[in-house]
Amino acid sequence: MKFFINCFLVLLVLTNFTKAEVITLEDALTISITESSRGSIIEGNLEVAEKQYYAKKVNFYVPKVFLNGSLPSYSVNESFRFFGGATQKSLFKTTDFEYRSNIQLDQSLITGGNLKVTANLKRSDAKYPNTALSDTEINELTQQGFFDFEFVQPILQPSSAKYELNNKHDDLEIARINQLEEIASLKEEVINAYIGVLKMSLEEKISEAKVETAKLNVEIDSLKFIDEVISEEMWLESSSKYLDEELNQFDIVNQSEAKQRSLRALLDIDNDKKFDVMIPEKSEPISESEKNRLISNWEASAPLKKAKHIYEKEKRAADFQAGSHGLTGNLTANYSMGRGTVEFDDTPNDDIKTNSWGLAVNLTYPLFDGGSSKAAVNAAYITSEKSRLEFESVRKAIKAEIRDLVNNIGISHRKLEILEKQIGLAKNKMDIAKYRYDDGQISKMSYNDSYIFFLEARVKYLEEIKKNLIDRAKLESKYIG
16 A cells, blocks of 8 residues: 555656646747637638639639429319310310429629520420310320520629629738738737736746845834834834735736736637746847838838728729619520420321520619619718728828838847846846855845846846837738738
8 A cells, every 4th residue: 555655646746747838939829820719710711702702703714504303293274164276165174294304504704794505305295185076185295305595784884793703802802911910910919928928927026026025124124113223104114015015916926827818818728738938039130131122112011902902992882883873774685496396196296396586675764763873872982082091091101110110120129139238237246146145245135136136127128029029020911922
């Protein structure tokens, strides 16, 4: 039994000291984009726009084909009526057993027209009385196939098919840019949460040191108060400061847990899974040639393209609304050709040959609609003008925005170099203080001051590297490819 207990204790110790998985910032960004539910939704939005566009586009190259058919139908008509050239009404009974089927090809045209071709097959087996010989019946078997061709083309109005296809194309391009913006927003949230976890871990250590310093200060002031070196008011102030530091420590712990929950949610990490984070490496500065390229290509930026697509879509909608108002019409052409046979009892087959065609132009002109059509056209043009103004606004602002991002990244990189030096100086100061504290030259409170100074320098570094990374993510979202 003692052996099993020892084995259990060893297993428990090994479990408690299992090393947590280290997730770098690059890993976190990759997971959030490619593996999280949020990333899947962002990818799915673009896929929907792509499929909608290609579904609309392919309809102009590949026709729709339908196979239609009905189960054989059987009908009986027994009624008092004229039939078969009879001069007076009589009670007649007829039966019909019929089957119909067809293959239909439907082709949309970029001009807005439609071409429909239908191949029909009909078979009918009828039985009816022979009026010449009242005591006999005639069996009639009809087999017929015929082709129908129909063409419809709207005239005096814009092509709705072309209008819808161009809209779907704009929607696809807008969806691509939206994906860039949504990924940049997701990256910003991940960077905030990731750096927030690191920052709050340092804040916790700072808070612990401040609580310890405040506690030591209270202990010292208590002795001074007993020896009547300080007043009760001063002792109460140091006690109150100690309590404030403890309260602040609770808040920092809660904020730290909130940042961890936020990062877990963004990465879809289970609450039971342990992980550690590490300070991301500083990125290389943007070269001068790359800076010039980014700024000079501002007209190819994604926000400007998006605003242009939105304006073109709204302008197209206004033109389509205006073009559809007033005199409209359509051209219709059709042709039908049928071939078949009819077989009677004890008679040779009769051939059936049918041909028909037609051509029509239908025109419509609205006389009065209460002004609703004109109001719709005006509303469409107002919306179009609004989109144009927004496009011009983006055009004026985007170049400055890109230049500011490029400059901010450059300045941030230089600030990070200075902050690295400050961390090195703070580290040297802390090491000296540690040596002097171990040697008994200074108090623990003095050492804590240098320790806090070192941690605060690291916090400043994290805050600056967060700004740098977020600006880089924003800059990446300004260009496609």
